[in-house]
Amino acid sequence: MSTSHSGDRDRDDAGRARNARPRDGLGRPLPYGSPGVDRQPEGVVRTPAQTVAQAQELLDAGRPFHAHEVFEDAWKSGPAAERDLWRALAQLAVGLTHAARGNARGGARLLRRGADGLTAWTGEPPAGLDPQALAAWAGRLASRVERNPAPVDAAACTPRLRKAS
Structure with a gap:
């Protein structure tokens, strides 16, 4: 897919809006070039x-932020029975993104929303995912950023997605 920048919006070959600006590691847009x-x-x-x-x-x-995009693909293309799980994981990743950017309020809110989705999910977890441990991780991180709104180190706060074997 090629993306062109002209005028007001970037568009892909099919005419869909796509932001072609480069991004940093936390998904923040950078200046063109x-x-x-x-x-x-x-x-x-x-x-x-x-x-x-x-x-x-x-x-x-x-x-x-980039992990969120991977989860979003699964949420949108996966089986209907798994969509709530993938959406909750995408919310965790966005919550961590906001916490790393220093947006404690938004980060905590999304971490808790994702944790609620994981706690409510009752299916058999695909690919060794550990929804309960991830929900607990998200709750702990949400509480931490509420107490201390300084940006977190996203790599240092990374959850383990799979159950320990």
């Missing part, structure tokens, strides 16, 4: 195992 980090391609269909592995790599690298 600036070096940024590689973006995650949109609309990629992955297996649950591929989704979890790629998202974990991005989280470990301190790139939760």
Whole structure:
């Protein structure tokens, strides 16, 4: 997919709006022409195992915004029975993004929303995911950023997505 910048909005070859500005590791837009980090391609269909592995790599690298994009692909392309799970994981990643950017209020809110979604999810977790441990992690991090609104180090706060084996 190529993206062009002209006038008011960036558009892809199909005419859909796409922001082509480079982004930093936390997904913040940078000026055109600036070096940024590689973006995650949109609309990629992955297996649950591929989704979890790629998202974990991005989280470990301190790139939760980009992990959110991977979870969003699973949420939008996966089976209907798993969509709430993937959406909750995307919310956790965005919550961590906000906390790392110093937006404690938004970070805590999204971390708690994702934790609620994980706690409510009753299906068999795909790809070894550990929804209960992730919900607990999110609750602890939300409380931490509410007490201390300073930006967190996203890589140092990374959750483990899979159950310990």
